[in-house]
Amino acid sequence: MVGRAIEVEKELEKEQIKAEVINIRFLKPLDETTILKSIQKTKKVITIEDNILTGGLASHIEHLIVKNELENIKFKSFGWKDSFVQHGKVEELEKLYGLDVESIVKNL
Numbered sequence: 001m002v003g004r005a006i007e008v009e010k011e012l013e014k015e016q017i018k019a020e021v022i023n024i025r026f027l028k029p030l031d032e033t034t035i036l037k038s039i040q041k042t043k044k045v046i047t048i049e050d051n052i053l054t055g056g057l058a059s060h061i062e063h064l065i066v067k068n069e070l071e072n073i074k075f076k077s078f079g080w081k082d083s084f085v086q087h088g089k090v091e092e093l094e095k096l097y098g099l100d101v102e103s104i105v106k107n108l
Helices: 002-014 034-042 057-067 092-094 101-107
Strands: 044-052 074-080
Touching: 002 044, 002 101, 034 044, 034 057, 044 057, 057 074
Parallel strands: 044 074
Antiparallel strands: none
């Protein structure tokens, strides 16, 4: 989803919104230092993952925010809901579940 995040970043730039993309390749070990620096600088977090949100990147980032007692952080996550996912073409499912660039930008 890093490529998707970069596409979202480019769309946001058109609206004069600067975004910072971090490629979080692994949940363990989580690069807490890089993530915390970004959160403290921007006070905003958007996660985009090709994964169930529960127990995924979004959960880990939420835990990191709580553990470090960060306040006034705006948080939005995009990923698969913790329920049965319909079958279909990847592009169709991403649009249906709001994981395409257009849906992400629209729902920020």
